[in-house]
Amino acid sequence: MFKSTAIRRMIPRLVDEGRTHIQLRELPRSALLTDLRRLCIRNHLLGVTDVAIDYHRFLPTGRAYLTLAHTEHLHTNMQALDKASVGSLPIQAVSAPPPRSGHGRLDRTGTQRKVFSGNGPHGGISSRMKHVVIWGLPGKISEEAVENYLREHDFTYSATNTFSLYSRYLVRPTSTAEAHRLVRQLHMTYYEPEHWGRRYQLRARVVY
Numbered sequence: 001m002f003k004s005t006a007i008r009r010m011i012p013r014l015v016d017e018g019r020t021h022i023q024l025r026e027l028p029r030s031a032l033l034t035d036l037r038r039l040c041i042r043n044h045l046l047g048v049t050d051v052a053i054d055y056h057r058f059l060p061t062g063r064a065y066l067t068l069a070h071t072e073h074l075h076t077n078m079q080a081l082d083k084a085s086v087g088s089l090p091i092q093a094v095s096a097p098p099p100r101s102g103h104g105r106l107d108r109t110g111t112q113r114k115v116f117s118g119n120g121p122h123g124g125i126s127s128r129m130k131h132v133v134i135w136g137l138p139g140k141i142s143e144e145a146v147e148n149y150l151r152e153h154d155f156t157y158s159a160t161n162t163f164s165l166y167s168r169y170l171v172r173p174t175s176t177a178e179a180h181r182l183v184r185q186l187h188m189t190y191y192e193p194e195h196w197g198r199r200y201q202l203r204a205r206v207v208y
Contacts, residue, residue, distance in 0.1 A: 022066040023096035033208045043080045047073040052121030058133040123207045135168040136202040
């Protein structure tokens with residue numbers, strides 16, 4: 001029996017060999033990067049080089065990834081995260097292989113623009129906290145119409161339709177502060193209510 005128990009204890013160590021990522025699970029969907037950084041500081045985690053929220057179509061999945069500088073920090077950090085919590089809710093921490101990211105692909109329909117899947121850490125985009133995803137717009141609205149709508153609200157950004165089927169648009173403001181201002185101004189408002197009434201309620205979220 002002792003031998004069997006020892007083998008079971010060795011198996012996680014063998015699986016974790018060489019890993020430099022920790023996946024956090026059961027996070028509140030409202031958790032921000034600042035919450036996760038506080039988690040790292042509060043639990044005295046070692047060698048964390050990147051904190052990334054995991055997304056599916058630019059919406060949080062309730063998971064996040066911590067990237068470590070060295071594999072020797074893995075077990076110390078895993079022990080430190082045992083019984084950890086975010087927003088008073090208990091979370092789980094498991095070792096993980098490098099996460100797969102849904103990078104943008106080139107649209108070959110003639111526009112030669114990138115179409116983003118919005119999947120994976122940071123939503124598969126490179127710049128941090130400088131993108132806003134907007135949805136709830138009319139289904140067949142053009143990118144030009146979205147840009148004109150933003151311009152009417154004193155925002156002059158280019159808009160990329162990330163999913164034509166879902167009419168979800170990715171906008172890149174000039175700064176993190178502008179990204180948050182855009183979300184504050186548009187989130188839960190209605191698109192052209194004088195024409196459509198309350199038919200199209202907008203959602204806006206900063207992609208971390």
